[in-house]
Amino acid sequence: KAGVTQTPRYLIKTRGQQVTLSCSPISGHRSVSWYQQTPGQGLQFLFEYFSETQRNKGNFPGRFSGRQFSNSRSEMNVSTLELGDSALYLCASSQWTSGDGDTQYFGPGTRLTVL
Amino acid sequence: AQSVTQLDSQVPVFEEAPVELRCNYSSSVSVYLFWYVQYPNQGLQLLLKYLSGSTLVKGINGFEAEFNKSQTSFHLRKPSVHISDTAEYFCAVSGGGSYIPTFGRGTSLIVHP
Numbered sequence: 001k002a003g004v005t006q007t008p009r010y011l012i013k014t015r016g017q018q019v020t021l022s023c024s025p026i027s028g029h030r031s032v033s034w035y036q037q038t039p040g041q042g043l044q045f046l047f048e049y050f051s052e053t054q055r056n057k058g059n060f061p062g063r064f065s066g067r068q069f070s071n072s073r074s075e076m077n078v079s080t081l082e083l084g085d086s087a088l089y090l091c092a093s094s095q096w097t098s099g100d101g102d103t104q105y106f107g108p109g110t111r112l113t114v115l
Numbered sequence: 116a117q118s119v120t121q122l123d124s125q126v127p128v129f130e131e132a133p134v135e136l137r138c139n140y141s142s143s144v145s146v147y148l149f150w151y152v153q154y155p156n157q158g159l160q161l162l163l164k165y166l167s168g169s170t171l172v173k174g175i176n177g178f179e180a181e182f183n184k185s186q187t188s189f190h191l192r193k194p195s196v197h198i199s200d201t202a203e204y205f206c207a208v209s210g211g212g213s214y215i216p217t218f219g220r221g222t223s224l225i226v227h228p
Contacts, residue, residue: 004158033215042218042219042220042221043205043218043221045215048215056215090158090159092158092159101147101164101166101209101210102214103149103161103164104159104161104216105161106151106158106159106160107158108156108157108158109157109158
């Protein structure tokens with residue numbers, strides 16, 4: 001099976017702009033989660049989608065939003081970009097079979113740089 | 116609430132030496148534990164996980180970890196490391212209805228020739 005894919009791999013934006021990142025999960029996986037990874041804060045959970053519904057949300061401002069489509073593909077959007085939004089954004093998918101013990105499969109990430 | 120502490124931010128070691136990366140967790144419920152590896156410019160890849168049963172878990176690339184409930188630890192070990200093991204290693208915990216894993220801050224393993 002193909003792994004989790006994320007597009008684009010690299011993005012450069014300026015403050016105040018908005019950005020949309022895309023994630024295609026592994027075929028058959030219905031849960032998609034998004035994380036922000038920075039050197040200072042480590043891996044921080046943004047939100048999780050399951051069957052087109054946001055099921056969990058981390059502690060991020062409303063500028064961060066996402067959605068999931070009927071084919072399980074997901075997008076996240078960041079509006080009014082700030083310098084501090086520069087990070088590696090990781091998408092992870094899981095099958096949702098055992099719930100708590102499910103393995104998350106990560107994509108390679110999108111490296112966002114805000115100038 | 117769950118939390119994970121990776122006690123070492125960086126572990127330098129020489130090639131072919133053994134290594135242990137330490138992980139302690141805090142949780143009031145039964146847990147599932149994971150170790151992930153991240154190579155430069157890549158996403159995270161699962162090394163191994165503990166769900167139940169034997170407390171010694173074997174993973175890919177010769178790594179293993181031991182679940183110690185009394186010490187709330189899940190340390191990762193490899194008897195002989197290779198240069199290619201240089202990477203960032205993350206410990207994570209989930210459970211008790213919280214299926215979103217909580218990640219530690221990561222340990223950078225640096226293998227010197």
